[in-house]
Amino acid sequence: MPVVNNVTRLLDSKKIPYRAYELPTEKLGARQTAGLLGLESELVYKTIVVTRPKGKPILAVIPGPNRVDLKMLAAALGEKKVSLPTEREAEELTGLMAGGISPLALINRGFQVVIDSAAQARSEIHVSGGQRGLNIRLPVKALAELTRARFAAVSVPDPDDQ
Secondary structure (H helix, E strand, C coil): CCCCCHHHHHHHHCCCCCEEEECCCCCCCHHHHHHHHCCCHHHEEEEEEEECCCCCCEEEEEECCEEECHHHHHHHHCCCCCECCCHHHHHHHHCCCCCCCCHHHHCCCCCEEEEEHHHHHCCEEEEECCCCCEEEEEEHHHHHHHHCCEEECCEEECHHHC
16 A cells, blocks of 8 residues: 555645655665665755745755755855754754655745756656655656745755765
8 A cells, every 4th residue: 555645645636647655764865765766866856954044944955965055055045144954953844854854745834945956957856755754756847836946056966975
């Protein structure tokens, strides 16, 4: 029986083609997820919560082997400075557990979504399904439209993820 949650119900209701993958429910990194699914890690995107001095937090959706570049993100949004909250703060801000934070689960909650421009070279990417243990493959265009995201170069390769 496939996992059904608010994210899969939303995608079904909008008739968006997707594929859900069940994974172990512990917190997995993008590289681990890619390995379990037999994918190159650049196809598995992670959602990073970023805060700004005033206003709602930002969700940066970036390729798994990358890290968010705060200066690039701030510049893309016209902000002077943005920062990374702790994992616990990110969970409190989103109401989701780290490893399960998804822009699809936070639609209409006031978060600004920025998808790294690398995604525009792909027809589909994988993102969290809004809970640990659920990964969703869907068209990049559908993700951007649903989340009202903008595209910008906001990440760089993470030397610690090699």
